Amino acid sequence: MGTTQLESVPEPKYWHLKTVLSDALDSEFAVGEILPNERELAARFGVARATLRQALEQLELEGRLQRRRGVGTTVAPPRVGVDVGTERNAWPGTAGGAWQAVECGETAPPAAVARLLDTDRDEEVYTVRRIRMTRGQPVAAELLYVPAGSVPGLTAIGAPSGAARARAVLRELQHLALEGQDRAVELGSARADDAKQLDRLPGAPVLVVTTRYYAEGRTVAVAVATYRADTCRLTFGETGTVEITHHEEQRAAS
């Protein structure tokens, strides 16, 4: 693919505008700055409001702009790299400070989760809600689903609900020998409860990370984590990458 071939692809009008706007964001606006209103922007770039709105939507999808109620459209800071890879080969709750256990409950999981856990449709399982904080901001909300059979010692533990109960479930889970896990990442929309914890509107685009934990030859727990798609970049680190990630974080923070 040479430059010539790229140029030969016909691009819709809002797409060209998006590129022009993106350059303007780089050169004229600071992170956090509020953009002029749509009418002014449309006039400045000589485009229809509908075209402008499409271009703004693209830039929002790409994480360049944020729209907030009562504030307007602001220039977004660079996305934060959130490492999903370091948690590999560890039970939830053992990896340290990134996640906070919030509460614990019992519920019949969604059909897709029940299928992964191989539980019956109406069988209740323990749920542990956790929140992941990065630089003081919530970046992900997670529900961990744990069938009672995976944590047989739990009935002996006193805490009836809340964060203490959530931590008790995580501790019990660690009595099993973790055999492996796999992850899937897909696009989704924020459920009302997750959206509230992530300071987003329900239905906002999110990256859904589903993790299956294996022990004793079967799936013993499933975590469904919802990451803010506007502010997060999920990183899967391999060898020799730690320094580079740090370097980038510093750049993003400066």
Add this chain to the structure above:
Amino acid sequence: MGTTQLESVPEPKYWHLKTVLSDALDSEFAVGEILPNERELAARFGVARATLRQALEQLELEGRLQRRRGVGTTVAPPRVGVDVGTERNAWPGTAGGAWQAVECGETAPPAAVARLLDTDRDEEVYTVRRIRMTRGQPVAAELLYVPAGSVPGLTAIGAPSGAARARAVLRELQHLALEGQDRAVELGSARADDAKQLDRLPGAPVLVVTTRYYAEGRTVAVAVATYRADTCRLTFGETGTVEITHHEEQRAAS
């Protein structure tokens, strides 16, 4: 988080409608079936057209519905799990049949890629365009950026452009000893050229996977792959997951 607390979260009207519609899709419609038009649906569920449209947008984000020009809104098949993990620790082009090299060019990469490669702003690098096919459908389009310094033997190779040249770049790259790689996944919107290859409209939501390849203590190549967010679930397999993945693929295909 118990059922009670979930219910106490106020949900917007379109969200409730989305749940109702989602159940209707499960029970009344087959994959590929065309939905009644918006007016009929709004009347059936007793909601305003705007509310209906919001609910349909959510279901599209979640991969339950597809909207295609000239066809209408259809029930989407389950998302296809596309394994991103198996390519770990291998150069692009060595992993076998999933990717097809399409063409080769030279271009100054986008600023973000130039930063990762540590090349100058206007320095041209080789680009290799690849397409990933799953079940006969294009699921991802990739541009691999390779600085000339990473493939010093390439100047001796004859093919001036096209797929043969692309494969020559990949072969040359494999002369280096791969030291590691890392990946990042984020939400993006399809560029016009990628959209065309993925049979999508420019600006459609995509999952952008950026892979950095390390050799000789530096980043020697960067791949930016654009996966269809509507039809793909990116999977990162670990131990003991192969059979389960197959099982699910079969279920999805049946």
